[in-house]
Ligand code: ZN
């Protein structure tokens with residue numbers, strides 16, 4: 001499987017997961033349709049599936065147009081059946097979604113929204129975390145509780161350390177400033193920030209990250225009790 005990163009809207013990332021044996025593909029979180037159609041058309045991709053991590057507009061606004069054009073199936077959390085546009089296939093926590101050569105385990109990760117999910121392509125060791133886990137940050141808590149978000153991150157933390165993290169936004173640099181100001185002596189974080197700045201200078205995404213680096217550098221993953229996590233989340237909201 002090849003991952004093509006497609007920029008959407010201001011700072012969103014959609015990910016095209018391409019099976020290179022037959023050019024079948026899934027798109028994760030199409031925040032808009034135009035940049036995805038452009039890539040699909042010029043590369044003869046069969047856009048068969050639309051995977052949504054949650055119902056926010058910047059993750060689903062491309063659903064209707066893409067489904068109309070390519071007759072793709074929309075996959076989303078069962079609890080969000082009324083909020084995800086054009087949803088076809090309802091999935092639940094811990095379920096394995098399989099179609100063609102695609103295989104992903106679903107993790108329900110509430111906190112940012114009550115129906116947020118992550119798609120873990122375990123054979124490829126890649127997880128699509130939407131607005132739950134960002135590189136060096138985590139999503140704002142809109143619908144859930146601190147405890148739900150803390151537990152959702154815990155699920156991701158327990159995956160193999162070489163898992164690649166594909167998140168919903170390019171927020172890495174802003175997040176790194178927060179981590180750096182509350183974790184001042186972290187050498188690995190400093191090294192990661194140098195790499196991040198170099199990528200951005202060259203116009204490249206800072207994504208994917210990987211779980212090993214996030215465990216060392218992401219202050220929200222380093223927090224090992226709910227109280228510390230909640231305090232950090234509050235500080236970040238006002239940072
Ligand atoms: Zn969101």
Ligand code: FE
Nearest residue numbers: 056058131168
């Ligand atoms: Fe978002």
